[in-house]
Amino acid sequence: MGKSRDIIAYLQAAPLMAVLLAFLVVPIGMIVVVSFWGATEFSIYPAFQFDNYAFLFGSPVTYKVFFATFKYAFITWIFTLSIGFTVAYFLAFHVRTQAMQTALFLLCTIPFLTSNIIRMISWIPFLGRNGIANQTLISWGLIDEPLEWLLYSDFSVILAFVHLYTLFMVVPIFNTMMRIDKSLIEAAYDNGATGLQTLWHVIVPLTKPGIMIGTIFVVTLVMGDFITVRFMSGSQKANVGRLISNDIALLQYPSAAATAVVLLCTVLIVIGVLLRFVNIRKEL
Amino acid sequence: MEQRPRSFYCLAAFFCLFLLFLYGPTLTIGILSFQGKGGGLTFPMRGVSLNWFRELFEQQAVGDIWGSFRRSLALGLMVMVSTVVVSVMAGLAFRKKFAGSTVLFYLAITSLVIPSILVSLGVGLIFxxxxxxxxxxxxxxxxxxxxxxxxxxxxxxxxxNRFDKSYEEAARDQGATSWQTIRHVILPIIAPSLIGVALFGFTLSYDEFARTLLTAGSYNTLPLEIFGMTTNVTTPVIYALGTLTTLFSLAIIGVFLLIVWIVGKRRSRVGSDAGKAV
Incomplete structure (x- = not known):
């Protein structure tokens, strides 16, 4: 009985395992291998050399770009967390009927299911030199000349990140908040805690797992991004993902692979640290 | 009903602003896609016209949009079906806690959090x-x-995690085989969630960009086609395309929600035999 149960379990898990092996594990292995290869202007050739890494770590650009990547991740995290927490808190504790809760939650989720690229493009009429933001500010008399830093800047990159990824905070935080036993909150009030005290000493600690899961999503999405930075900065800013995609465009695969390996290690270390605070499977 | 505290109104206002932030830009390009013939990428509107939608339907104006749309649609359906089947099977497997399940689970998590460009690059290199x-x-x-x-x-x-195991035990006690239990007890109970998985599978694939970039080959999917347009199209035709594909996504979401609603209705009507005892 025990044996056949195990076999069935393996058969059921086999398709998932096959996909992950073929399209995740083996490709990553390939990247690691190729990161030691050499490249000419037109082709790549097998080798075992550390040139790619030596070049990567020897270039000041690398450090600047990694710093920029962390900067984007950190600032985006602050904003998505504060917005996401507030929205989830409103939905979980202030909306009274379940139907209304579901409806509002769906409203938040729908944009996630539409195209990210279109959502980025849609900021252009807002932020451009003659965009809505500038026109409004001028008509209010707040500024005389259009602000140049609204589009194609760090500002627009981070704005787009927050726009695209806040939902990844809202969903897990909302999910954890819905599981908080409401009597705990009543107990806090009965003991004379103010609303803010209850929020800080009861709700926030109990919501930590959700916050962690949201953080993992947001941080990894931002750190691995290359398209938002390219598009929203008008190719004027760089992060690690763009470094990789530029190398790919120049057919410098070994160098792209070396950068990819370093990025992967960085992301995995960050995740490893975050996972110490939460057991994902228990929180679903 | 007790009085709403003041914090409710502040939070409600914040929530409305958040929705405006989420939907405002998309609505803007929705409006601008009706830009008049001489109009540009920003306000003011120079008249109202369907000019840019018309251009979308003239093949030569803007690459192979309809071909890429058909490919994205087909790919979305393929991914949708595979996602539902594979993840349900794996979900059943994980309930049995087989040796290696932890590794497989973390592999799946890695697959989710890994920078997409690595998948693109790795698969491209392998091929x-x-x-x-x-x-x-x-x-x-x-x-x-x-x-x-x-x-x-x-x-x-x-x-x-929320599944009541006593249903399964009841089925087994009555002599159902494990396949019968899955087919007639588990699957019907989790059906609405499966519709959700299908919706995710389709829309995530339909809008996927980074992982398809180096792996789609010479025939673009729609997001790749749209991204290509951003570098060389400087007219509202790109807004028109954005509006259409967003409407398409919304329609798909609507259909799925409708199915969930109908399934739920049917269930509450015929799902219970309370009061029918002889």
Whole structure:
């Protein structure tokens, strides 16, 4: 009985395992291998050399770009967390009927299911030199000349990140908040805690797992991004993902692979640290 | 009903602003896609016209949009079906806690959080070295699954965590085989969630970009086509395309929600035999 149960379990898990092996594990292995290869202007050739890494770590650009990547991740995290927490808190504790809760939650989720690229493009009429933001500010008399830093800047990159990824905070935080036993909150009030005290000493600690899961999503999405930075900065800013995609465009695969390996290690270390605070499977 | 505290109104206002932030830009390009013939990418509107939608339907104006749309649609359906089947099977497997399940679970999580460009690059390199041609139905399809399967799996986990095991035990006590239990007890109970998994599978694939970039081959999917347009199209025709594809996504979401609603209705009507005892 025990044996056949195990076999069935393996058969059921086999398709998932096959996909992950073929399209995740083996490709990553390939990247690691190729990161030691050499490249000419037109082709790549097998080798075992550390040139790619030596070049990567020897270039000041690398450090600047990694710093920029962390900067984007950190600032985006602050904003998505504060917005996401507030929205989830409103939905979980202030909306009274379940139907209304579901409806509002769906409203938040729908944009996630539409195209990210279109959502980025849609900021252009807002932020451009003659965009809505500038026109409004001028008509209010707040500024005389259009602000140049609204589009194609760090500002627009981070704005787009927050726009695209806040939902990844809202969903897990909302999910954890819905599981908080409401009597705990009543107990806090009965003991004379103010609303803010209850929020800080009861709700926030109990919501930590959700916050962690949201953080993992947001941080990894931002750190691995290359398209938002390219598009929203008008190719004027760089992060690690763009470094990789530029190398790919120049057919410098070994160098792209070396950068990819370093990025992967960085992301995995960050995740490893975050996972110490939460057991994902228990929180679903 | 007790009086709403003042904090409610502040939070409600914040929530409305958040919705405006989410939907405002999309609505803006929705409006601007009706820009008049001489109009540009920003306000003011120079008249109202369907000019840019018309241009979309004239093939030569803007690349192979309809071909890429058909490919994205086909790929989305392929990914949708595979995501539902594979993640349900894996979800059933994970309930049995087989040796190696922890490794597989963390592999799935890795698949979700890994920078997409790595999947793109790795799969591209593998196909290259094996002498295979990258194509959206092979390498593109597999790469997208590394993105949709973990989502499917997480939803299935959430479903099974809330699943009342006594239904299964009842079925087994009455002599149902394990396949019969799955087919007639488990699947019908989790059906609405499966519709959710299908919706995720389709829309995530339909909008996927980074993992398909180096793996789709010479035939673009729609997001790749749109991205190509951003570099060389400087007219509102791109807004018109954005509006259409967003409307398409909304329609798909609507259809799925409708199905969930109908299933729920039917269930509450015929699902219970209370009061029918002889």
């Amino acid at each position: 290259n070295q094996l002498g295979l041609k990258v194509h959206w139905t092979s390498s593109g399809f597999g790469s997208q699954l590394t993105w949709t399967l973990p989502f499917g799996l997480l939803i299935i986990f959430a479903v099974f």
